[in-house]
Amino acid sequence: MNEVYEKLMKCREAVEKKVTFKPELALILGSGLGDFCDTMDVKETLPYSEIPGFPTSTVAGHKGQFVFGYSGGVPIVAMQGRVHYYEGYSVQDVVLPTRLMHLMGAKTLFLTNAAGGINPSFKAGDFMLICDHITLSVPSPLIGANIEELGTRFPDMSEVYSRRLRTIIENSAAAESVPLQRGVYIQTTGPNYETPAEIRAYGRLGADAVGMSTAVEAIAARHCGMEICGISCISNLAAGISSNPLSHKEVQETADRVAPLFKKLVKRAISDIAKG
Numbered sequence: 001m002n003e004v005y006e007k008l009m010k011c012r013e014a015v016e017k018k019v020t021f022k023p024e025l026a027l028i029l030g031s032g033l034g035d036f037c038d039t040m041d042v043k044e045t046l047p048y049s050e051i052p053g054f055p056t057s058t059v060a061g062h063k064g065q066f067v068f069g070y071s072g073g074v075p076i077v078a079m080q081g082r083v084h085y086y087e088g089y090s091v092q093d094v095v096l097p098t099r100l101m102h103l104m105g106a107k108t109l110f111l112t113n114a115a116g117g118i119n120p121s122f123k124a125g126d127f128m129l130i131c132d133h134i135t136l137s138v139p140s141p142l143i144g145a146n147i148e149e150l151g152t153r154f155p156d157m158s159e160v161y162s163r164r165l166r167t168i169i170e171n172s173a174a175a176e177s178v179p180l181q182r183g184v185y186i187q188t189t190g191p192n193y194e195t196p197a198e199i200r201a202y203g204r205l206g207a208d209a210v211g212m213s214t215a216v217e218a219i220a221a222r223h224c225g226m227e228i229c230g231i232s233c234i235s236n237l238a239a240g241i242s243s244n245p246l247s248h249k250e251v252q253e254t255a256d257r258v259a260p261l262f263k264k265l266v267k268r269a270i271s272d273i274a275k276g
Contacts, residue, residue: 004092005147007053011096012103014051019044021068023077025270026098026106026226028217030113031248032255033233034063034080039263042069048081048097055093057081072271077101084212085138086190095141095220099150102224108165108273109221111230112266114251115209116193116238118202119183122209124237124250125258126181127265129169130161130230133215134186134207141220151223160218165229165273172269178261183208185232187215196240210238229273231266233258 021044029036046066048056057064063080070076079101085094098109117126146153173180186202188194190212194202202210209232221228235254236246244250255262 002145002147004144005149008096008099008103011051011054011100015046015100015104018050019046019068021075021077022105023068023075023101024106025074025076025108025110025273026101027076027078027110027266027270028082028098028112029078029080030082030213030233032114032235032252033112033259033262035259036263036266037067037078037080039267040067040069040071040076040078042067044068055083055089055096057083058087071267072274074270074274076270077104077106082213082217084190085216086212091139091141091216092144095217098217098220099224102221102226107226109217109226109228110266110270111214111217111228113211113214113230113232114235114255115185115211115232116236116246117209117234117241118199118238119181119208120241122181122234122237124234124254126234127178127262128181128183128185128209128232128234129166130185130214130232131166131182132161132184133218134184134205135215136186136202137189138187138216141216142223151225155223157219157222160222161229162227165227168272169229169231169269172272173265176264176268178265181208181234185214185230186210188212193246194239199238199240209234233262
């Protein structure tokens with residue numbers, strides 16, 4: 001058996017021994033956004049540390065647990081904290097949680113993150129609907145022997161972020177009077193923030209926001225056949241656009257400030273997605 005798949009199946013077996021809940025939608029909560037779980041009707045929780053071989057988050061603001069429950073009547077599994085490539089994990093470990101949530105039963109993946117704004121029309125505190133992504137210096141999670149049990153060797157990436165789900169989220173935002181930008185997200189390795197020259201280059205490539213997660217998770221989910229959507233919280237303006245030095249504290253402070261709007265938008269979007 002493929003080593004990556006064998007590890008995944010061992011994690012699945014461990015989860016099934018501890019959790020009976022069956023989710024339909026998987027939600028990954030980015031830096032400072034984990035409090036969304038306070039809005040859920042929580043049924044079960046499972047710390048990552050209780051899953052043998054599962055990668056654990058080391059970043060401030062990431063609690064490091066699965067939360068199982070209902071949001072607007074929809075059965076979901078939420079990740080309070082993700083793992084990142086810059087933490088020293090292989091990219092296969094970074095996407096293991098995404099694949100695991102798919103095996104739990106989730107057919108839809110809702111990605112969120114805190115990102116730096118590249119588009120000059122963005123400001124800190126904006127939300128951006130992810131329409132597409134670019135990966136830069138981050139290896140594809142599909143490198144190596146293909147896991148046939150999950151998906152095809154050469155998966156199509158022409159529509160990673162579902163048009164259907166994007167339309168639903170746009171309508172949800174309008175219904176809740178939440179302003180919503182649209183754009184392309186670029187994932188870099190981190191953990192250092194980007195230089196002004198790099199940000200200028202990313203802007204010329206077509207990126208509107210930059211971060212250190214999300215795109216590889218979306219690739220793995222697309223490979224599995226999941227339907228994907230994503231929202232970035234623009235937590236700061238990127239280097240060279242902002243005149244201030246960048247810090248993780250600023251990321252968390254902005255996420256905390258816009259948390260009520262974020263919760264309202266995501267809760268409504270999840271309910272609307274379930275209605276189809």
